[in-house]
Amino acid sequence: MKIVLFALAALAPLASAHFKLNYPAARGFVEDNLPQFPCGSFDTPSSNRTVWPVSDGSISLQMGHISANVEVLIGFGNNPGSAFNTVLRKTFTEQGLGAFCMTSFSIPEGVNITDGTNATIQVLTNGDPDGGLYNCADITFSTSAPVPDAGVCTNGTGVKVVAATSTQQPNETTGASTSTSASASATGSKSAAVSALNAGFGGLAMAGAAALAIVL
Numbered sequence: 001m002k003i004v005l006f007a008l009a010a011l012a013p014l015a016s017a018h019f020k021l022n023y024p025a026a027r028g029f030v031e032d033n034l035p036q037f038p039c040g041s042f043d044t045p046s047s048n049r050t051v052w053p054v055s056d057g058s059i060s061l062q063m064g065h066i067s068a069n070v071e072v073l074i075g076f077g078n079n080p081g082s083a084f085n086t087v088l089r090k091t092f093t094e095q096g097l098g099a100f101c102m103t104s105f106s107i108p109e110g111v112n113i114t115d116g117t118n119a120t121i122q123v124l125t126n127g128d129p130d131g132g133l134y135n136c137a138d139i140t141f142s143t144s145a146p147v148p149d150a151g152v153c154t155n156g157t158g159v160k161v162v163a164a165t166s167t168q169q170p171n172e173t174t175g176a177s178t179s180t181s182a183s184a185s186a187t188g189s190k191s192a193a194v195s196a197l198n199a200g201f202g203g204l205a206m207a208g209a210a211a212l213a214i215v216l
């Protein structure tokens with residue numbers, strides 16, 4: 001299995017891209033530091049917060065792995081530190097490379113949000129054999145937040161969401177256990193690998209999926 005993962009990494013240059021939080025704007029982005037809890041090495045809130053809607057918000061990512069688990073948490077206040085205690089979207093599996101925009105966020109019942117409430121969104125993903133990746137965005141809630149510019153919130157061709165095979169947080173699992181191959185074997189079929197092939201991820205990703213299918 002390890003050998004296959006190394007082969008995948010060698011085949012797919014995008015695999016090193018991990019993931020990127022594009023909207024709301026991340027505190028910062030240093031690719032090599034994404035594994036650093038809680039915010040990919042950016043521990044200080046930005047003074048430049050994105051005004052984000054109280055209902056029907058969206059969060060736009062760039063995905064660099066053919067499959068990754070994703071979870072979205074939030075911490076309220078000016079500086080939640082590492083206390084991202086409220087789940088905005090529980091763990092699911094995303095498949096496909098490129099733009100991925102999650103939509104229809106709303107604040108959980110019982111949380112008291114008013115115009116001007118500050119908070120920080122934490123996006124967790126896996127996708128790497130070593131486990132969790134983190135990126136955070138500082139926001140100010142507003143009932144009159146502007147909609148994101150055209151093109152900010154889109155999905156790439158072949159990007160899709162499926163139920164996660166694990167309910168664990170993405171930083172408690174590795175990409176290897178939740179990859180296309182894992183879900184294919186868990187469901188007792190090759191359907192996930194086949195759909196990856198059909199989704200047109202490109203020759204490199206197809207070669208990787210084919211390698212996994214042969215091992216299985």
Ligand SMILES: *[C@@H]1O[C@H](CO)[C@@H](O)[C@H](O)[C@H]1NC(C)=O
Pocket residue numbers: 025048049050
């Ligand atoms: C502040 O954030 C906005 C929206 O993300 C961005 O367009 C702008 O460049 C940022 N300004 C600074 C000084 O960081």
Ligand SMILES: *[C@@H]1O[C@H](CO)[C@@H](O)[C@H](O)[C@H]1NC(C)=O
Pocket residue numbers: 046047048049078116117118140
């Ligand atoms: C929210 O954060 C901004 C700085 O980013 C600050 O100016 C403002 O006072 C904060 N709002 C509250 C309610 O603390």
Ligand SMILES: *[C@@H]1O[C@H](CO)[C@@H](O)[C@H](O)[C@H]1NC(C)=O
Pocket residue numbers: 112113114
């Ligand atoms: C919600 O927060 C606002 C501002 O802090 C406060 O005035 C209001 O009483 C709170 N509402 C509830 C139901 O706690």
Ligand SMILES: *[C@@H]1O[C@H](CO)[C@@H](O)[C@H](O)[C@H]1NC(C)=O
Pocket residue numbers: 100101102103153154155159160161
């Ligand atoms: C992107 O795809 C996901 C999963 O199907 C979907 O929930 C989301 O609404 C899509 N985003 C856009 C901008 O259509």
Ligand SMILES: *[C@@H]1O[C@H](CO)[C@@H](O)[C@H](O)[C@H]1NC(C)=O
Pocket residue numbers: 037038073082084122124132169171172
């Ligand atoms: C994973 O992230 C959650 C949410 O921020 C955090 O509570 C937990 O401690 C993290 N686990 C690890 C192993 O870092």
Ligand SMILES: [Cu+2]
Pocket residue numbers: 015016017018019064065127128
């Ligand atoms: Cu990665």
